[in-house]
Amino acid sequence: QKMSLWAVAEALGDAGLAGAPGRTDGRAFDRDRCAVIMGNAMGGEFEDLTSLRVWFTEVRHTLEQVALRQQLDAATLERLVRTLETEFLAKLPKITEDSMPGELSNCITGRIANAFDLRGPNFTTDAACAASMAAVQAAARGLSNFEFDVALAGGADRSMDPPTYVKFSKIGALSPSISAPFDARADGFVMGEGVGILVLRRLEDALAQGERVYAVIRGIGASSDGRGKGMTAPNPRGQRLAVERAYEEAGFALSTVGLIEAHGTSTTVGDNTELQVLTEVLKQCGAAPRQIPVGSVKSMIGHLKSAAGAAAIIKSALALHHKVLPPSANFVAPPAASPLHQGYLQVNTQTRPWAEHPGAPRRAGVSAFGFGGTNFHVVLEEFIAAAPSAAPGPRSVGVPKDEVSKPNVRERVVALIAQSTGYSAAELQPELGLEADLGIDTVKQAEIMAALRQAFGLAPDSALSLAQLPTLQAIVDYVEGASAGTPGPEVYVFGGVHPLLDLVVARVVDQEQLERPAFDAAAEQQRHARGHPRGIQRRLELGTGRHHRFADELRRLEHAGHMLDLAGPLVGCAPGQALVEHA
Known part of the structure; x- marks a missing residue:
């Protein structure tokens, strides 16, 4: 808990956020909407030590029984027992009212929330050595669902006591000499202790606050092994599922990744299984052998167990931010049967620049696996900030009206999206779904919208996202209307269980109230379009939470002044519809 408090203070400082309410050491943020989610599996050594004190009565009883059988006199026996008790218990922590909360793993996050006055949800996740990655997944999901606005996520582990060493030794997991992932000398891991804290935000919120972005999470895959050899044995089926699910969510293939940070524990079976799974996935997506750099931070700082995924x-985020491929230590040569010999992966042993590939951002894949058959893989992508305009004109006008023509706008939009995604212009057909067909998700929206605003001189609008514009044609229509100076009505969109599907017009302001036939026709048009009608100037995506989330978002809109001058329709779906109808 103490290590975690120090790490959180460092992380908040690095993010430029105030460590406590009213302090001037950083920007203020809404502490009501800041979550704390940490991975931890074993709590720490204090529980073992206090348990020894509790169980000493059994030691005393056993000693007395042995002494009686040896016919020791009562005085000698009492003196022996008291001496042992005094000297033994003096080495153990006393049990107080603080003992239990000091030993419970969930009090790691509770202590952080208490110390920094954070009032969002706080809880711990336990996925053994993948615990901190489970915490990151929970935080990312909560942010995507607008359950909170900032998340402190990561892991903490300082289980370095004799029982932990003995138990890992019985499994045969510890090395007596060195941590050398993927090397022929690999014979187990070396334990470490530490805390890793990530400050997570939605990308659009971070950009709106002018915050530094180290990397963007594009996808997270998780799986269980199911039935296998045992609870501690690596299972290629489960690992593969986690990797495949991560890239399915990201919308691109493992072959586009330029760095893989493996679980890499330096165990012979574990390393070989992981490398074989990665190689098979690369083969499946049609990749040619190109020796993608692979490494493991465990070669440098040991295995942090619950905090390993955060480390x-x-x-990987720092590698993306600094555009550097970091080395993996202690690697000399792979075993004879290593999948490295197939040429798809290569252990990187030297710090070197991370070369840029035109039209494609740098990407990294990160794995963490835990006892019990739990597997995680996180896909990271470098953040590419939009270049500032050399000579910005009026914010409402960028392209002269006589230059705004459909072919001109279409060509320029296609060129910008092609540059951002790596697709060729010929592949970007108007009817293609941006998310379903092209993989342009809400994470990518800020980068592309910044480029469009710069190119066409559109007024900045943090509420507009490409995830709201389901096709290339929808983007072209939007840009044509905005660039020509003829913006359509303002529309407020409330995403329900599945945003962009079955959107219906729930209510319009009094002067635009639709009759029932017109209402049905508009609803049918929305369903077929799977998006927004031509000419809409702005949409507000308010998340995919349940009913209570919509009330919160309405209050946020009202606080921002949007609800005081509604001049356009409200659009909603699923549970959001009912609330919108009464807005």
Whole structure:
């Protein structure tokens, strides 16, 4: 808990956020909407130590029984027992009212929330050595669902006591000499202790606050092994599922990744299984052998167990931010049967620049696996800030009206999206779904919208996202209307269980109230379009939470002044519809 408090203070400072309410050491943020989610599996050594004190009565009883059988006199026996008790218990922590909360793993996050006055949800996740990656997944999901606006996520582990060493030794997991992932000398891991804290935000919120972005989470895959050899044995089926699910969510293939931060524990079976799974996935997506750099932070700082996933993500995010391929230590040569010999992966042993590939951002894949058959893989992508305009004109006008023509706008929009995504212009057909067909999700929206605003001189609008514009044609229509100076009505969109599907017009302001036939026709048009009608100037995506989330978002809109001058329709779906109808 103490290590975690220090790490959180460092992380908040690095993010430029105030460590406590009223302090001037950083920007203020809404502490009501800041979550704390940490991975931890074993709590720490204090529980073992206090348990020894509790169980000493059994030791005393056993000693007395042995002494009586040896016919020791009562005085000698009492003196022996008291001496042992005094000297033994003096080495153990006393049990107080603080003992239990000091030992419970969930009090790690509770202590952080208490110390920094954070009032969002706080809880711990336990996925053994993948615990901190489970915490990051929970935080990312909560942010995507607008359950909170900032998340402190990561892991903490300081289980370095004799029982932990003995138990890992019985499994045969510890090395007596060195941590050398993927090397022929690999014979187990070396334990470490530490805390890793990530400050997570939605990308659009971070950009709106002018915050530094180290990397963007594009996808997270998780799986269980199911039935296998045992609870501690690596299972290629489960690992593969986690990797495949991560890239399915990201919308691109593992072959586009330029760095893989493996779980890499330096165990012979574990390393070989992981490398074989990665190689098979690369083969499946049609990749040619190109020796993608692979490494493991465990070669440098040991295996942090519950915090291992956080350490791996931090290493990879820094690599993306600094555009550097970091080395993996202690690697000399792979075993004879290693999948490395197939040429798809290569252990990177030297710090070197991370070369840029035109039209494609740098990407990294990060894995963490835990006892019990739990597997996680996180896909990270470098953040590419939009270049500032050399000579910005009026914010409402960028392209002269006589230059705004459909072919001109279409060509320029297609060129910008092609540059951002790596697709060729010929592949970007108007009817293609941006998310379903092209993989342009809400994470990518800020980068592309910034480029469009710069190119066409559109007024900045943090509420507009490409995820709201389901096709290339929808983007072209939007830009044509905005660039020509003829914006359509303002529309407020409330995403329900599945945003962009079955959108219906729930209510319009009094002067635009639709009759029932017109209402039905508009609803049918929305369903077929799977998006927004031509000419809409702005949409507000308010998340995919349940009913209570919509009330919160309405209050946020009202606080921002949007609800005081509604001049356009409200659009909603699923549970959001009922609330919108009464807005």
